[in-house]
Amino acid sequence: MSKKNDVIEKRKEKIQTLKESGIELFPNDYKVSHTVKDIKDLVENESAEIAEDASYSVAGRIMAVNRFGKSAFIRFNDRSGQLQAYIRTDIVGDDTYTLFKKLDIGDFVGMTGTMFKTKTGEWSLLANSLQLISKATRPLPEKFHGLKDPEKRYRQRYLDLIMNADVRELFIKRSQLVQAIRMFLLGRDFLEVETPMMQPLPGGADAKPFKTYHNSLSMDLFLRIAPELYLKRLVTGGFERVFEINRSFRNEGISTQHNPEFTMLEFYQAYATYEDLMNLTEELFQSLALSIAGAMDFEYQGVQIKFSGSWKRLPLLESLEKIAGVDPSLFSQKDELMNFALSKGISFGNRSEDAMGVGKIMTKIFDALVEPKLIQPTFITGYPVEVSPLSRRNKENPELTDRFELFIAGREIANGFSELNDPEDQKNRFLHQLENKEAGDETPQIIDDDYIRALEYGMPPTAGEGIGIDRLAMLLTDSASIRDVILFPHMKPTDK
RNA sequence: GGGCCGUUAGCUCAAUUAGGCAGAGCACCUGACUCUUAAUCAGUAGGUUGAAGGUUCGAUUCCUUCACGGCCCA
Structure with missing residues (x-):
């Protein structure tokens, strides 16, 4: 009226x-x-x-x-x-x-x-x-200009989908991407499984969890930060090749690269090594680029990304020396290395110095000075044991692990390693992390005794990998923000 | 958490270096039109300018705080 x-x-x-x-x-x-x-x-x-x-x-x-x-x-x-x-x-x-x-x-x-x-x-x-x-x-909304306001597009995605055909196509592509990954792995005799999203102990990664409470069990539960420890229990149980594509949750910041819930592929293959997985990753990504982006080489945010051919593999220490300009003699001198980092303006938050070993300092330097420069697909290999609590030690250099991370367009896309299947070593690594917790580590793992017990029953040599599906979807759809590949990104509620 | 930018009609955007009656296109409503495709033509209507406060004769415009969002940094 x-x-x-x-x-x-x-x-x-x-x-x-x-x-x-x-x-x-x-x-x-x-x-x-x-x-x-x-x-x-x-x-x-x-x-x-x-x-x-x-x-x-x-x-x-x-x-x-x-x-x-x-x-x-x-x-x-x-x-x-x-x-x-x-x-x-x-x-x-x-x-x-x-x-x-x-x-x-x-x-x-x-x-x-x-x-x-x-x-x-x-x-x-x-x-x-x-x-x-x-x-x-x-x-x-108006037919010619459509709906542009980013806030409204995210909050009312249905309107975005009605009005913007390219958005509709992007999310169809994302769905096809997941389906193509599934078919790729099923074709290699992997079994798709579902493991708990609510876990009594949040393990498998170094991140802050969301906490919830189960009324009738009268217990705290955590939304998983990774499915890793459950998937490896399944390998122990005889499922030699398993994968899961689903959400993990991390109670940390929101940015163009981070959403509190995100989709990850994790897969585990018994009798394989991290080197096998690097080969498999190349093959997987090349087939995905072909089917989703339309070509093995494609443009991302104005930069040509080349998936064709075999990808560069560079040891972490070598990348620090060649790209970050760290003198290799500093790798064994914690104080000197820390000074180098500080001189480059790298801050270490409120982590105490005791909790920061050489390995953590190296990865900090890597994140700041090397990662942004890894535009073309690059496997960085050989991470220190200190930052790789679930990875198998390298046979020649037991202070390093048989692990890689994959970087594309200056971002981490995947993380894989030969799994640590020695229960005693695993227990000691957990204990070492617990010590770090008392020394002030912000996001400690808690010892998962049942996981240790599972390893004590014997797990075959296995390699496993996690791939961030949202970031992969960003790459293959040329999207600048993770919100553009998540149908309903998290937003603060408004009054109205 | 910090910096920068933004928030005006249902949607997309204006508002003249420096404060002076808040406009347009599309959509809507009325009318005309049997091959249009951002249809066209004529007419009508649509606003607590994100919120609260301040300065001023007068604030979309300047100041403060807050909310939400975007980008960058941590």
Whole structure:
């Protein structure tokens, strides 16, 4: 009443008159015979006579209307695409045309008709019947500029999907990416499994967990930060090749690279080494680039990324020397190394000095000075034991591990290693982490006794890897922010 | 947590170096039009300028605080 000119109020008035004239606003009996794409394929491939003679029943959302008194063109979308329809009073009849005139952009309609070519040569549906399938109360954003406001696009993703065809395509690609990974691994005799997302002890990574509480068990549970320790229990149990594609949760900052819940692939292969996994990763990524980005070499944010060929493999220490300019003699001198880091403006937060070994300092330097420069796919190998509590020691140098991380476009995409399957060494590594906790480590692991027990029953030599699916989707869809590849990114609630 | 930027009609954006009646396109509403496709033509209507406070005769504009968002840094 107070807002007579409000668009939504106007629509509600219109809806009232539709109701009063006996029109069902939300019927559920319309039968679709073809999608828009079905019809387009048919008229392109069949002879014109066959295409024009056939009758098609389609349904979709009205996206645009051009009225001409007693006829009108409309554009409508279904899941497969957009089609134009032509509606004429002399064909659909006065009653239907009167109803049609009351419809709005955003409404769903069902139409039956034949196909014809307009003067400009566009295949269009000549409707001989039309009915309302679902009424829209709210108006859609403007047709030409669409919905641009990033906040609204994230908060109301359904609107983004309605208005922006490229967004719709991006999320279809993401789905195809996950499916392609699944097929790749199933084709190599991996078994897809599901392990707990709520864990009594949050293990398998160095990160802050979300905490929750189970009422009837009267116990704290943590949303998992990684599925790793459960997947390796399965390898112990005899599932020699397993994988899981699902969410992990980390209670840390939100940025263009981080969402509190993110999708990770983890897979474990018995009798394989980290070197086998690097080979497998190359093969996997190359096939994914081909199918999702359309080519093995593609552009990401203006930079050409080359997946073809074999990828560079560079030991961590060598990368520090060659790219960060660290004198190798500092690798064994903690204080000197720390001074080098500080001189480069690297800060260490409030971690105490005791908790920072040479290995942690090295990875800090790496993160700041090397990682951003690794644009083309690069495997960094040989991480210190100190920062690799679940990795197997290297045979020649037991202070390093048989581990790699994969970097592309200056970001970590994957992390893999030959698994530590010696229960005694594993227990000592856990204990060492516990000591660090008391020395002030921010995000300690807690000793998982059952995991140790599982290793004591014997786990075959195994290599495992985790791949960040969101970041991989960003790469292959040329997206700048992780929010652009997550359907519903987390946002602060608003008052309204 | 810090820095920079933003928030104006349903949507996309304006508002003149320095404060002076808040505008346009699309959408909506009324009318005309049976091949348009950002249809066209004529007309109408639409606003607590993110919130609160301050300066001022007067604030979208200047100041403060807050909320939400974007980018960068930590």
